[in-house]
Amino acid sequence: MQNKPAIDTLKPYTVRDVEYTIKLDANESPNYLFENGIDFSTTPFNLYPDTNASRLRKTLGEYFDMSEENLMVGSGSSELIELIIKTYVAPGETVLSFDPSFTMYQVYTTIHGGVYKTVPVEEDMSGSIDRLIREAGQTNPKLIILCTPNNPTGYQFSREAVTKLIRSTDALILLDEAYMDFAGEGASFLRETPFYDNLIVSRTFSKAFGLAGARLGYISAGIPIIQTLMKVKTPYNVNAFTQEIGIRALKKKRTVHAFIDDCIARRDALASTLRDLGLTVYPSRTNFLFVRSEREDLDEALLEKGILIRNFASYAPGFFRISVGNQAENKALISALKEVL
Numbered sequence: 001m002q003n004k005p006a007i008d009t010l011k012p013y014t015v016r017d018v019e020y021t022i023k024l025d026a027n028e029s030p031n032y033l034f035e036n037g038i039d040f041s042t043t044p045f046n047l048y049p050d051t052n053a054s055r056l057r058k059t060l061g062e063y064f065d066m067s068e069e070n071l072m073v074g075s076g077s078s079e080l081i082e083l084i085i086k087t088y089v090a091p092g093e094t095v096l097s098f099d100p101s102f103t104m105y106q107v108y109t110t111i112h113g114g115v116y117k118t119v120p121v122e123e124d125m126s127g128s129i130d131r132l133i134r135e136a137g138q139t140n141p142k143l144i145i146l147c148t149p150n151n152p153t154g155y156q157f158s159r160e161a162v163t164k165l166i167r168s169t170d171a172l173i174l175l176d177e178a179y180m181d182f183a184g185e186g187a188s189f190l191r192e193t194p195f196y197d198n199l200i201v202s203r204t205f206s207k208a209f210g211l212a213g214a215r216l217g218y219i220s221a222g223i224p225i226i227q228t229l230m231k232v233k234t235p236y237n238v239n240a241f242t243q244e245i246g247i248r249a250l251k252k253k254r255t256v257h258a259f260i261d262d263c264i265a266r267r268d269a270l271a272s273t274l275r276d277l278g279l280t281v282y283p284s285r286t287n288f289l290f291v292r293s294e295r296e297d298l299d300e301a302l303l304e305k306g307i308l309i310r311n312f313a314s315y316a317p318g319f320f321r322i323s324v325g326n327q328a329e330n331k332a333l334i335s336a337l338k339e340v341l
């Protein structure tokens, strides 16, 4: 059966199927919220879950002190990012972002017949909002996706820069704040979305909450945007167990904040050691470090020692993204690097 022509250009999302002992390639966190497992004995899994996820959205609203009417949840923020593209980007319309950024923006745009365009980041891995605005003036995008802090560079855009972008255009703006928990709520636009008619913010439980396996993400937006997206989403898109996990996780705010503080301290210590070892380490407001090495096969050399990191040769040879591990993992990473560099 012939598929749509756009699909021919896609490559499957591959996750390396290799033996490893330490996994530092996907910016996950340890299972620190539910170390003793979760009791699902009262979760009614014989019934379809609440398709509006009302309790979960209400709990999210209480957590962030905002109305649940401005919130929507999905099976990971990936589902919501695709939903936004599917809903707002017609075939032939342009989606604009930075390069490098989260690879799935391009994949979803392509699947839905959109045209994906990018502005390169600067040599220091910052992104120029003025360049993005100029490019938007020329390409007239329907949607601009700004990942802040950006994956894989770790760069966080200032509030002033983001505000300038939102005010500069009629395009829909999606701020992907998957890593914002690590940068601090002060930098987030999650609560600002009700004041704009062209702004959506996406977040996830996969990173700072350590719940990547539960598949839970959320967005905030003005009520008209939420209502439109609710019409398009798959019914029952977040399963009953995941809704329950989300509600219970949101009751552990203090534990989450303590974990984030600890992760930031480990990140900064790791960054400084990696610099001492001769790597170029770019400033990061996330739970990972974007680094450059003279050794273009650094990932292979570390894998021989059981440590998995992410190669970004797709951006340029010698670039890698390393998730911040726990103390023992970071220690093992440092000793392995001392041997291979």
Ligand SMILES: Cc1ncc(COP(=O)(O)O)c(C=O)c1O
Pocket: 026, 027, 075, 076, 077, 078, 079, 102, 147, 150, 151, 176, 178, 179, 203, 204, 205, 206, 212, 215, 216, 217
């Ligand atoms: C920037 C960014 N956005 C979105 C996602 C998707 O996260 P999830 O679908 O697990 O919520 C990721 C995952 O790595 C990411 O790095």
